[in-house]
Amino acid sequence: MMATIRDIAGAAGVAVGTVSNVITGSTPVSEPLRRKVQAAIRRLGYQPNHIARSLKTSRTRTLGIVVPDLATPHYSKLIRGAETAAREKGYTMVVVTSSDDVARQQDLLSLLWSQRMDGVLLAMAAGPAPLKLIVRMAAAGVRVVCLDRIPGRAPVDSVSVDDVEAGRLGVRHLVEQGYRRIAIVTGPQRLRNERRRLLGAKLALEESGLSLEEGLVWPGNLLTGDLMEPPAPDAVFCTNGPTALGALRMLRQCGLRTPDHVGFVTIDELTADDLFYPTITAVVQPAYEIGWRAAEILLRRIEDAGPEGELETVRLDAALRVGDSSQRR
Amino acid sequence: MMATIRDIAGAAGVAVGTVSNVITGSTPVSEPLRRKVQAAIRRLGYQPNHIARSLKTSRTRTLGIVVPDLATPHYSKLIRGAETAAREKGYTMVVVTSSDDVARQQDLLSLLWSQRMDGVLLAMAAGPAPLKLIVRMAAAGVRVVCLDRIPGRAPVDSVSVDDVEAGRLGVRHLVEQGYRRIAIVTGPQRLRNERRRLLGAKLALEESGLSLEEGLVWPGNLLTGDLMEPPAPDAVFCTNGPTALGALRMLRQCGLRTPDHVGFVTIDELTADDLFYPTITAVVQPAYEIGWRAAEILLRRIEDAGPEGELETVRLDAALRVGDSSQRR
DNA sequence: CTGTTAGCGCCTTCAA
DNA sequence: TTGAAGGCGCTAACAG
Numbered sequence: 001m002m003a004t005i006r007d008i009a010g011a012a013g014v015a016v017g018t019v020s021n022v023i024t025g026s027t028p029v030s031e032p033l034r035r036k037v038q039a040a041i042r043r044l045g046y047q048p049n050h051i052a053r054s055l056k057t058s059r060t061r062t063l064g065i066v067v068p069d070l071a072t073p074h075y076s077k078l079i080r081g082a083e084t085a086a087r088e089k090g091y092t093m094v095v096v097t098s099s100d101d102v103a104r105q106q107d108l109l110s111l112l113w114s115q116r117m118d119g120v121l122l123a124m125a126a127g128p129a130p131l132k133l134i135v136r137m138a139a140a141g142v143r144v145v146c147l148d149r150i151p152g153r154a155p156v157d158s159v160s161v162d163d164v165e166a167g168r169l170g171v172r173h174l175v176e177q178g179y180r181r182i183a184i185v186t187g188p189q190r191l192r193n194e195r196r197r198l199l200g201a202k203l204a205l206e207e208s209g210l211s212l213e214e215g216l217v218w219p220g221n222l223l224t225g226d227l228m229e230p231p232a233p234d235a236v237f238c239t240n241g242p243t244a245l246g247a248l249r250m251l252r253q254c255g256l257r258t259p260d261h262v263g264f265v266t267i268d269e270l271t272a273d274d275l276f277y278p279t280i281t282a283v284v285q286p287a288y289e290i291g292w293r294a295a296e297i298l299l300r301r302i303e304d305a306g307p308e309g310e311l312e313t314v315r316l317d318a319a320l321r322v323g324d325s326s327q328r329r
Numbered sequence: 330m331m332a333t334i335r336d337i338a339g340a341a342g343v344a345v346g347t348v349s350n351v352i353t354g355s356t357p358v359s360e361p362l363r364r365k366v367q368a369a370i371r372r373l374g375y376q377p378n379h380i381a382r383s384l385k386t387s388r389t390r391t392l393g394i395v396v397p398d399l400a401t402p403h404y405s406k407l408i409r410g411a412e413t414a415a416r417e418k419g420y421t422m423v424v425v426t427s428s429d430d431v432a433r434q435q436d437l438l439s440l441l442w443s444q445r446m447d448g449v450l451l452a453m454a455a456g457p458a459p460l461k462l463i464v465r466m467a468a469a470g471v472r473v474v475c476l477d478r479i480p481g482r483a484p485v486d487s488v489s490v491d492d493v494e495a496g497r498l499g500v501r502h503l504v505e506q507g508y509r510r511i512a513i514v515t516g517p518q519r520l521r522n523e524r525r526r527l528l529g530a531k532l533a534l535e536e537s538g539l540s541l542e543e544g545l546v547w548p549g550n551l552l553t554g555d556l557m558e559p560p561a562p563d564a565v566f567c568t569n570g571p572t573a574l575g576a577l578r579m580l581r582q583c584g585l586r587t588p589d590h591v592g593f594v595t596i597d598e599l600t601a602d603d604l605f606y607p608t609i610t611a612v613v614q615p616a617y618e619i620g621w622r623a624a625e626i627l628l629r630r631i632e633d634a635g636p637e638g639e640l641e642t643v644r645l646d647a648a649l650r651v652g653d654s655s656q657r658r
Numbered sequence: 659c660t661g662t663t664a665g666c667g668c669c670t671t672c673a674a
Numbered sequence: 675t676t677g678a679a680g681g682c683g684c685t686a687a688c689a690g
Contacts, residue, residue: 002469002470004666004667004668005667005668005669006667006668014676014677015676015677015678016667016668016669016677016678017669017670017676017677017678017679018675018676018677020668020669020670021669021675021676023668023669024668024669026669026670027670027675027676028675029675029676030675030676033675033676045465045469047439047442047443047469048443048667048668049384049443049445049666049667049668050443050444050445051380051383051384051389051444051445051666051667051668052384052666052667052668052669052682053667053668053669054380054668054682055378055380055381055384055666055667055668055681055682055683055684056667056668056669056670056681056682057668057669057682058682060380062444069405070399070405070408070409070424071402071405071406071409073400073600076398076399076400076405077400079399080399080400080426083426092425092440092444093425094423094424094425095399095423095424095425096421096422096423096424097409097412110376111421113376114376114377114378114379115379115380115391115421116378116379116380136374140331140374140376141331245601245604248601248604249603249604252604270600270601271402271599271600271601272574272577272599272600274578275574275577275578275581275605276604276605276606277605277606333682333683333684334683334684334685335683335684343660343661344660344661344662345661345662345683345684345685346660346661346662346663346685346686346687347659347660347661349684349685349686350659350660350685352684352685353684353685353686355685355686356659356660356686357659358659358660359659359660362659362660377683377684378682378683378684380682380683380684381666381682381683381684381685382683382684382685383666383684384666384667384668384682384683384684384685385665385666385683385684385685385686386666386684386685386686387666
């Protein structure tokens with residue numbers, strides 16, 4: 001039903017090997033034959049079967065990327081970066097989402113392995129790292145590079161932002177603006193990123209001679225009233241975008257505005273945060289570059305395929321983008 | 330290097346066919362043998378090769394979805410809906426983005442075809458529909474279902490929102506609120522959706538006995554000053570999310586606030602639009618359901634594989650979600 | 659039930 | 675340069 005290399009060989013009056021040669025370009029083919037072959041390809045609407053090709057070559061020229069979710073702008077930027085790098089090298093990128101579920105993440109990795117992806121980019125789901133699987137995949141020739149959400153200490157290449165610095169940067173800015181009772185709102189502490197951002201925030205406080213009161217650290221989501229009851233903060237620092245949205249909702253519910261009643265800084269850009277009134281001060285991650293760099297490393301591993309070489313561990317810097325929300329009045 | 334079905338047959342002391350039978354479950358296998366096989370599978374860390382399986386069965390149990398971009402919340406919801414429906418049937422969803430580029434869209438469709446996806450979901454890039462390719466793919470057994478951004482008249486199943494109604498809904502609301510000089514800001518008119526939303530908006534005006542002044546329709550992005558020079562609008566209606574963000578930026582630049590100076594309604598939810606101050610009135614599309622329904626239709630086509638049957642054309646309703654921005658004071 | 663075997667479509671030596 | 679042939683890993687008959 002569907003045209004094969006054989007059909008077009010027949011139609012062009014040449015051998016299948018010749019057809020393959022004109023398609024892959026691996027072996028020179030004389031002009032007249034090449035023309036006949038290409039004519040037949042067009043005429044029959046032939047579409048090479050990558051499945052068969054991959055089975056033969058045991059390379060798919062396809063990369064997988066596993067992310068916790070697609071809705072967060074952070075991950076769409078990251079994917080775009082990775083996808084662009086892959087495309088430049090002639091690779092296709094397949095995107096799948098774990099919904100932050102480790103079981104599903106495990107399934108997805110197995111699936112990508114079964115699909116014989118040449119390599120996989122992994123932004124881990126919250127929870128234990130699938131190290132054993134990663135190691136087995138690597139042994140089987142499926143490279144894995146972690147990005148954004150990376151495991152603590154593990155034999156994998158990784159690219160991410162410097163989380164400690166990001167946390168420090170945001171809180172230091174608040175301190176410099178004159179805020180003293182700074183509340184920290186974080187995501188789940190199972191995530192290493194979150195732990196490190198919190199660590200950075202604490203460091204910034206210590207460096208300023210301020211002590212962090214435990215009452216002012218809220219891991220996970222804010223609860224109503226946290227902002228009102230003593231010790232009430234004069235500023236809020238959020239360690240990620242979704243958390244920031246939650247915190248802002250809470251502020252609104254409590255009738256608090258930034259920066260009039262409380263200073264506000266978050267890690268991650270919020271969609272259209274320049275439209276918020278007042279605009280939001282953010283510690284911005286180079287999301288696109290994280291994706292790009294990770295894909296680059298992965299592709300190098302795949303194409304060099306030589307000895308293991310050194311593990312690559314890239315830490316990129318986040319940048320402070322000052323808005324209105326942290327301007328103490 | 331990588332364990333094959335053969336290796337585990339050897340390790341378990343059975344024939345390859347038996348191994349295949351326990352894996353696929355297509356033929357019953359006695360308990361003792363099944364156990365030996367499964368032990369061997371675990372021991373050797375065997376991972377089935379989907380490539381080979383697909384070559385044999387000529388089914389990949391994988392669907393592709395092509396979207397213009399990932400950053401828009403609308404598309405991530407849509408993808409989640411489609412992905413969920415696919416997963417329920419045991420299919421994997423591969424996400425690729427066209428960046429709204431028809432050439433790239435063409436390449437991606439060819440690629441998905443070459444990868445022998447069992448079916449493809451397509452939210453078209455702005456520009457001419459790749460009808461010929463779609464027809465060829467269908468003939469070759471790769472079903473295509475269009476969603477969200479669908480072609481005008483074409484022999485494909487399609488799922489989308491009722492754009493005319495969505496446009497009408499938004500503008501009618503503004504009229505009901507007492508606005509009279511309503512500006513319409515649209516996306517590129519090459520997009521059928523945009524044309525139809527504009528049409529709906531015009532209908533709502535006519536039905537209210539209001540005439541649309543050409544000066545108050547801005548296709549594409551707003552330009553500075555449009556809002557200030559006469560005839561200045563007393564309300565703005567945007568036909569999609571990104572356009573709305575642009576318009577809001579413009580309003581801010583002009584020092585105009587909603588609803589004090591100008592009423593505001595948009596099609597599409599904006600991320601965290603409940604946090605905008607004032608909150609934004611939106612005509613909300615059932616994005617998740619669009620994805621879900623489209624995947625459902627596609628899967629039915631794939632699995633029934635029978636006669637063509639009737640073309641399915643699903644039009645879902647958008648809903649008005651009233652916020653502050655359209656409350657005339 | 660279990661084992662054997664013939665391809666799925668393609669690429670890649672290897673001879674001619 | 676061209677053509678013929680083997681086999682990638684797996685499934686699905688089919689024969690035992």
